[in-house]
Amino acid sequence: MNHPIDTYKFFFGALANPNRLQIINILRQGKKNVGEICKATGFEQTMVSHNLKVLEHHGMVFMEKQGKYRYYSVNKKTIKPLLEFIDAHMEEYCCKILEKKR
Amino acid sequence: MNHPIDTYKFFFGALANPNRLQIINILRQGKKNVGEICKATGFEQTMVSHNLKVLEHHGMVFMEKQGKYRYYSVNKKTIKPLLEFIDAHMEEYCCKILEKKR
DNA sequence: ATATCACATGATATTTTTGTCATATCATGA
């Protein structure tokens, strides 16, 4: 875990999960607490909490306590441009692949 | 597999593997055939071939036949800036995490 | 003080991903 390769694995591993990506996607609209995320995604609370923990641990979302609520927000500086970057890659190199539902 | 979320999962999934990342890393030096990749990484041929297939399928490397050799090259337009981008993110948000070997 | 709501944590079974083994293909040269 000090080789740069592990660093990338660490980073991409956190994003290689559709539920975490969906949570990120919801948070792109603005900060939300756990209950709101559950409602918006239809996911169970414990699953959301586990995945938020991973995302937070990777610096991809931030957390802020407010009474008994915990508000999560996406790391806009990093994540937003990253997703846009990938949109461009997918558009150019992967559209055909995706059409035939891999 | 038509929701944008699946698109991201598709993308990140391909990169969330240390052996594939190492292959990409080797290819950053320039195009190489399978045997050369094996030698450079110490990986077995079948494993390298399987992983190259994944990377090619995702538009992250390109392949070019030359006689009985197959030369692979990294998609520099996408991969290089992506890795640099992640370096910056890791530097800013994940350095402490990585130091204590997660 | 205690009940309740919001959320986190730990353990584990299940799913997914991965590497390996055996084998196939494809190109080249004898």
Add this chain to the structure above:
DNA sequence: TCATGATATGACAAAAATATCATGTGATAT
């Protein structure tokens, strides 16, 4: 045509990631 070298493919066991279940913690209100 056959042998050999280079690489790909398929099947499957092992490893890793994940969701779920049960339970724990912390804040607020009564």
